[in-house]
Amino acid sequence: EAQVTQNPRYLITVTGKKLTVTCSQNMNHEYMSWYRQDPGLGLRQIYYSMNVEVTDKGDVPEGYKVSRKEKRNFPLILESPSPNQTSLYFCASSSSGTGEGEQYFGPGTRLTVT
C-alpha cells in the first residue's frame, strides 16, 4: 500500500531532550516536506527536500533540523525542544521534484514539550 508513515504518532517530552520524528514513504517520491499545524495559524512548512541531499528552509525552520540521506526517509530532528514546539506535525511527499503535484501526507505526530 502506497503510504507515508510517521513515528511516533504521539510524544510527550521535556524541554531540552533531543528527539527525532521519522518519516518514510514507499512511493519513490522526489519531494518530501515537514509541516507543523497550530490552532489559528494553519499548516506552516518547516523544511522541504526536492531530492536526496537537497534540503531547503520553509517558513518556520528555527529549532529544527532535517536530513535526506536516502530518498524514502526524511527525519525531523529537534535538538533542544522547547514548549513552543508543542504542535501537530505532518510529513508529506510528492512525486514532482518541485512539489507541484499532489502532496501525500502522513497521519501526523502530536508532540507535547513540557
Add this chain to the structure above:
Amino acid sequence: RKEVEQDPGPFNVPEGATVAFNCTYSNSASQSFFWYRQDCRKEPKLLMSVYSSGNEDGRFTAQLNRASQYISLLIRDSKLSDSATYLCVVNTGGKLIFGQGTELSVKP
C-alpha cells in the same frame, strides 16, 4: 499581509446549498495552486488542483485568476459529508504555503 489568505469561517450551511470559498495569494511568481480538505485534525487530502482554465470535478469547481491573484472553490448541492476544513495551497518554487483554512459545517 499573509502570503495566502482565505475567507474566515466557519461557514454554516444547510444541505443542498451552494457555498463558495475564496483565497488570495501575494506572490505573483507562484506556480501551482490546490485545494485540500482536512477532517478533524487528520491529514489533509487533495481535493483538486486549480488551473487558469478552471476545472470541475462533480459538485466542485475551482477557478484561478492570475491577474487578481485569486483562487476560488465552489461546492454545489452541499452534503453532510462535505463538512470539513478547506485549505488553499500555493506552491512557489517548491515552497508550499497554506492558507489558514475555512471551516464548513453542513447541517441537515
